[in-house]
Amino acid sequence: MSSRTSLPVPWLRFGRIERYVLVQQARSLAIALGVIAALIMLIDFVEISRGVGSDVDLSGLQILSLMLLKSPQVIIQLLPFVFLFGTLAAFVGLNRRSELIAMRAAGVSAWRFVLPAAGAALLFGVITVTALGPAAAAADGLFQRERTRLSGAASGSEQPEAVWIREGDDSRQMVIRAAQQDRNNARLLGVTFFIYNNDGDGMRTFSERIDAAEASLSAGRWRLVDAVGAQIGQRAVRYATLDLPSSLADDEAFERFARPQSTSFWDLPAQIRRVSDAGFSTTAYRLRLQQLLATPLMFAAMSILAAAFSLRLMRLGDLARMSVAAVVLGFAFFFVNQAASAFGSAEVIPPWLAAWLPPLLTALAAFTLLFYTEDG
Incomplete structure (x- = not known):
């Protein structure tokens, strides 16, 4: 056979x-x-x-x-x-x-x-x-x-579009609003930082607000220029420059999160981590x-x-x-x-x-x- x-x-x-x-x-x-x-x-x-x-x-x-x-x-x-x-x-x-x-x-x-x-x-x-x-x-x-x-x-509109960014980790979250962005010089202009602290139960508590004339992201930190910060129950403090730690890459402050359909299969895991770290739904x-x-x-x-x-x-x-x-x-x-x-x-x-x-x-x-x- x-x-x-x-x-x-x-x-x-x-x-x-x-x-x-x-x-x-x-x-x-x-x-x-x-x-x-x-x-x-x-x-x-x-x-x-x-x-x-x-x-x-x-x-x-x-x-x-x-x-x-x-x-x-x-x-x-x-x-x-x-x-x-x-x-x-x-x-x-x-x-x-x-x-x-x-x-x-x-x-x-x-x-x-x-x-x-x-x-x-x-x-x-x-x-x-x-x-x-x-x-x-x-x-x-x-x-x-x-x-x-x-x-x-x-449209020919001269009105700049506001920019919203959110970042943070398990202990702190920052919501950032900028009146406009200067991509050529990698700056955010007319920027406000809303800082929240996270407790052990995952509850967020407002901690501080910082307004600055401009902010730039470099080497894992925000460099704020001509900033005014105020915590709850305290007087405002003015800073010529102020550095805040950041978990964003240098170019991420000037990019919107891509749509899921516009995100490559190979980039989706990293994108999911980014969106999760920023506090948004994934x-x-x-x-x-x-x-x-x-x-x-x-x-x-x-x-x-x-x-x-x-x-x-x-x-x-x-x-x-x-x-x-x-x-x-x-x-x-x-x-x-x-x-x-x-x-x-x-x-x-x-x-x-x-x-x-x-x-x-x-x-x-x-x-x-x-x-x-x-x-x-």
Whole structure:
């Protein structure tokens, strides 16, 4: 008896059938990605031209460049549908050409071509999270800054925008308000420091207020110039210069916290620590991190779901009904994902549960249908 016939799990082999199915899936995924990307870029082009373009005179090339910065993040968010539609189209094509029937008639288990397709989706999900996602997040951050700059230039307002910063540790918190910032000289102008002390129970008590003409951050300390400080129940004290310890990096006083969607996967853990140290809620950032970690599972689950519906076509022969059912179920899980994200953002459920529940439900539904189709 040959060694090949003694393999305990023959559907784990990667032979000619698996390669052929993967090639068909890759072609369909490329077509689905092209269609969805073109639709998104068209919508973004119109939105930017009506939004930013209505405030400031932009050329077609400028609108196109802004669109190329914004669209990748939206495309990545819709990649689960690319795997749903692409895999569904690939297996429906195989079914229409009776290739799936021939494979099954030859005794080939459905697991032999479904699991490689899911594995490829899982691998692409890892690449998306670790490489494509960070690039799209950086582009989205650049788009947000460029849109803000163009909108500010279009408004022509000379009124500087107030800057708010919060930092601290377990023992002390500082809320900093500046009338304006001088980025060229790395200074905050017209600045006020509100200092709070934290007790052992986590309660904050106001301790001191310090007003200064300007403040600069360097080497882990705030240097205040022409400052006036007053503690509760004491007279005000004037300082020509005053140094206050700081936990911020030198450039963080002049940067806003990036949106979770504009933060790279690799930067999210450090960003979560920064936001937590500043005393703000980290729920949105923790939810975003967990959603990124669950992305490969979502891609694989969508691929298995689409393949399972395609296998049912071979037995039921109702192409339209089953295709519509797969699409409807995919959109249903998308809305479940949106609802779970809303509950997670509102802290109704933990962020990890909000992120992992939709892909787990999708995977369970896909495996249930596949087991029912393959094993009865």
